[in-house]
Amino acid sequence: MIIMIPWILIAVLVTLIILAVVAVIMKKKYKSPTDYYAFFVIGITWLPLGLVFKNPALWGMGLVFMAVGLAHKKDWKKNHKPWNKLTKEEKKIKTVIITILGILVLIGLAAFLLANYIYY
Numbered sequence: 229m230i231i232m233i234p235w236i237l238i239a240v241l242v243t244l245i246i247l248a249v250v251a252v253i254m255k256k257k258y259k260s261p262t263d264y265y266a267f268f269v270i271g272i273t274w275l276p277l278g279l280v281f282k283n284p285a286l287w288g289m290g291l292v293f294m295a296v297g298l299a300h301k302k303d304w305k306k307n308h309k310p311w312n313k314l315t316k317e318e319k320k321i322k323t324v325i326i327t328i329l330g331i332l333v334l335i336g337l338a339a340f341l342l343a344n345y346i347y348y
Contacts, residue, residue, distance in 0.1 A: 236339055243332065254321070265308040268297025 271294025278287025297304075314322065 264300035265304040
């Protein structure tokens with residue numbers, strides 16, 4: 229019996245692999261300390277979303293991120309760089325990353341709506 233893998237799963241897997249490779253390269257090139265404030269913000273966002281959508285994985289990860297962020301609260305100011313303190317190169321990199329992630333979210337939304345339209 230041959231199991232067919234939907235093309236969207238392959239696309240997501242390839243995208244995740246590419247993003248992981250880029251993240252490893254960027255981490256080696258630009259050494260920076262962990263931003264625990266960002267962990268807290270991610271956690272405080274994911275926790276209620278997981279509760280609203282009844283997704284235990286999402287609220288569980290949100291709880292973990294929030295706990296790690298709070299456990300390192302003393303490092304928030306030391307490791308968090310606001311936008312106005314970034315160099316031009318860092319601003320450019322963050323802008324590119326935000327743009328790519330925004331495009332991926334829009335593609336995912338379009339695929340979701342298209343899949344619902346086709347199957348219903």
